[in-house]
Amino acid sequence: MKALHIHAGERARQHIEQHGLQPDDIRLVPAAAGGPKGLMLTHLDQHLFGHWLPQSRHDVHLVGASIGAWRMATAAMPDAAAAFEALAHGYIHQHIEPEAGRRFPSAARITAGFTETLQAFFGVSVPGLLGHPRFRLHVLTARGRQVLHRGTPARTALGFAGLALSNALSRKAVGAFLERTVFSSQGVRPPVPLNDLPTRHVPLTASNFMPAMLASCSIPFMLEAVHDIPGAPAGAHWDGGLVDYHFHWPFAHMKDGLVLYPHFQRQVVPGWLDKGLRWRHRATPWLSNLIVLAPNPEWVRTLPGGKLPDRTDFKALPPTQRMKVWAEAVGRSRQLAEEWQQWLAQGCPPSALSAL
Numbered sequence: 001m002k003a004l005h006i007h008a009g010e011r012a013r014q015h016i017e018q019h020g021l022q023p024d025d026i027r028l029v030p031a032a033a034g035g036p037k038g039l040m041l042t043h044l045d046q047h048l049f050g051h052w053l054p055q056s057r058h059d060v061h062l063v064g065a066s067i068g069a070w071r072m073a074t075a076a077m078p079d080a081a082a083a084f085e086a087l088a089h090g091y092i093h094q095h096i097e098p099e100a101g102r103r104f105p106s107a108a109r110i111t112a113g114f115t116e117t118l119q120a121f122f123g124v125s126v127p128g129l130l131g132h133p134r135f136r137l138h139v140l141t142a143r144g145r146q147v148l149h150r151g152t153p154a155r156t157a158l159g160f161a162g163l164a165l166s167n168a169l170s171r172k173a174v175g176a177f178l179e180r181t182v183f184s185s186q187g188v189r190p191p192v193p194l195n196d197l198p199t200r201h202v203p204l205t206a207s208n209f210m211p212a213m214l215a216s217c218s219i220p221f222m223l224e225a226v227h228d229i230p231g232a233p234a235g236a237h238w239d240g241g242l243v244d245y246h247f248h249w250p251f252a253h254m255k256d257g258l259v260l261y262p263h264f265q266r267q268v269v270p271g272w273l274d275k276g277l278r279w280r281h282r283a284t285p286w287l288s289n290l291i292v293l294a295p296n297p298e299w300v301r302t303l304p305g306g307k308l309p310d311r312t313d314f315k316a317l318p319p320t321q322r323m324k325v326w327a328e329a330v331g332r333s334r335q336l337a338e339e340w341q342q343w344l345a346q347g348c349p350p351s352a353l354s355a356l
Helices: 010-019 035-055 067-075 079-090 107-130 154-171 171-176 209-216 314-315 319-332 332-347
Strands: 003-008 026-031 059-067 137-142 178-185 200-204 236-239 259-264 288-293 353-355
Touching: 010 067, 010 259, 010 288, 010 353, 035 079, 035 259, 035 319, 035 332, 059 353, 067 079, 067 137, 067 209, 079 319, 107 137, 107 154, 107 200, 107 209, 107 236, 137 209, 137 288, 154 171, 154 353, 171 178, 209 236, 236 353, 288 332, 314 319, 319 332
Parallel strands: 003 353, 026 059, 026 259, 059 137, 178 200, 259 288
Antiparallel strands: 003 288, 137 178, 137 236
């Protein structure tokens, strides 16, 4: 495979060597934060959720933060393949005009624009995706604690400065500033024990779906915090990727099944502030039952600009050029889905797997 790399933990590799891989083997799909990078998974998502996973006969937990939450909610919509196409088109062509006298729009304007986008995209589909017969959606936010309990500009700046310093010393220090909040459809919790950091479980309902989704995507200083989400404890909620950037969870402690992870890279980074802490990028025994589908870094270098789309493009490229570059990259990403389907059709040869 030239575009797609398949990485597997030890338990997942052994399962594939003995049994291949079937939709019934998958019990959980995580979806990372990462902004525009998630666009590169559009065609994989269309196949996985539009064709492959619907063949399974049991519940599949869909766990996401930020754009990952948007993707996983899209996966539970009635026509997932068409919904993912609409998601990619809308994300690529988004443009929020800044206020007069500003080079870039304010957090308030971005928040208002994104709120409208979420309402237009999901709208009447919310009851159906929450009641999906087998997909259980989990939307992650980071609820502020202590100084971050309310999202005023001064408290936000002070709190996130303290969080960054504390996190560099210990991942557990995140819990002093942020509480992982898991909003789950039908009140069904993820099948993974979450004891590493303070965690709150809240039912995901029609009344809190939109604010939870908005909060899950609310990058500090770019969007405003979302306060007092119905059903959750009072406080300010921010981007779920702050706590769970790539979901380095204890998946190996699940009782049954494997975890399939369409991802934009091989590494599973715990939190957003761990991006520069490379010693936290290594695989651990928690990922033994994990299968990561990720683009080959050499193939990525053949994309426009030699990289995946990312948030820096909003500032580096004029809107029309950014849209053109992103559209080309997403079109090229169809190769990821094609090579995945070829691997399945060939009987899932273990020779194509590499270690996490």
